[in-house]
Amino acid sequence: MNLAIDAGGTNLRASVKNITYREKSNKIGLASFIEGILGKHKNIKTIGISYAGQVEDGVIIDSPNIKVDIKNIKEYFKAKYDISLFIENDLTCAVIAEASELKSKNICALYVGTGLGLGAIDHEKVIKGNNNLSCEIGHIPYKKAPFRCGCGRDNCIENFISGAGIIKWIDYYNLTCSPTLEALKNDENPDSKKILKEFEEALFFAAGTTITLFNPEILVLGGGIIEANPYLVGKIISNIDNFALKPILKNCKIIKSELQDASLIGASLLKDIK
Numbered sequence: 001m002n003l004a005i006d007a008g009g010t011n012l013r014a015s016v017k018n019i020t021y022r023e024k025s026n027k028i029g030l031a032s033f034i035e036g037i038l039g040k041h042k043n044i045k046t047i048g049i050s051y052a053g054q055v056e057d058g059v060i061i062d063s064p065n066i067k068v069d070i071k072n073i074k075e076y077f078k079a080k081y082d083i084s085l086f087i088e089n090d091l092t093c094a095v096i097a098e099a100s101e102l103k104s105k106n107i108c109a110l111y112v113g114t115g116l117g118l119g120a121i122d123h124e125k126v127i128k129g130n131n132n133l134s135c136e137i138g139h140i141p142y143k144k145a146p147f148r149c150g151c152g153r154d155n156c157i158e159n160f161i162s163g164a165g166i167i168k169w170i171d172y173y174n175l176t177c178s179p180t181l182e183a184l185k186n187d188e189n190p191d192s193k194k195i196l197k198e199f200e201e202a203l204f205f206a207a208g209t210t211i212t213l214f215n216p217e218i219l220v221l222g223g224g225i226i227e228a229n230p231y232l233v234g235k236i237i238s239n240i241d242n243f244a245l246k247p248i249l250k251n252c253k254i255i256k257s258e259l260q261d262a263s264l265i266g267a268s269l270l271k272d273i274k
């Protein structure tokens with residue numbers, strides 16, 4: 001039996017045999033959460049975890065919003081329970097789920113939510129990098145902002161394309177509207193329009209950069225902000241000519257994700273990745 005976990009910045013969610021368990025990510029340690037579930041289901045043989053933070057070879061490196069009680073989590077569950085555990089970052093899990101759903105061997109998943117994330121698969125292989133830190137598209141240098149990104153720099157593209165970035169811009173301009181694209185669009189203040197325009201420009205830039213670097217067969221867009229604003233996908237398609245290399249675009253489809261729970265689905269598929 002397979003246990004899939006989505007360890008997100010807000011919630012820990014687990015799915016086993018169609019039963020879902022949920023806890024706040026800052027309330028209970030990830031390993032304790034899992035051990036509670038193992039107490040209820042005795043036949044679990046593998047655990048797959050989608051993790052909203054940095055991980056490398058089964059070890060949790062960085063955990064901004066998730067309470068971590070055991071860092072070397074893969075080894076811990078092997079030694080104590082003889083269970084095989086697989087853990088990867090949430091965008092790696094999302095792109096694995098998208099590749100499986102869309103039956104693609106060359107695919108990139110660009111997700112826009114609280115942050116901006118990317119996962120890439122090339123010839124069925126997940127692009128990982130030397131320390132499993134590749135594809136950090138949110139932190140590519142773009143333009144200076146009057147505030148800092150979570151990583152400490154002030155020129156990351158995530159300052160322009162993310163829920164967290166929108167909140168910072170609204171605060172910077174002293175606006176009163178809520179931090180959604182819809183609210184910015186309907187707000188009278190010209191600064192709201194400016195934030196929206198900057199958001200869209202940066203999104204074209206990120207999509208074009210992704211396509212130009214990875215030459216994917218499919219670029220799939222997902223995450224909370226895309227889900228709430230599906231028109232963005234059409235806008236990317238009509239503007240992408242100015243942001244990506246033309247010969248690559250000829251055979252590249254740009255689509256919206258149809259998965260409700262890509263990270264959790266990807267977590268359940270982790271044991272099969274190459």
Ligand SMILES: [Zn+2]
Binds near residue numbers: 138139153156158
């Ligand atoms: Zn950054």
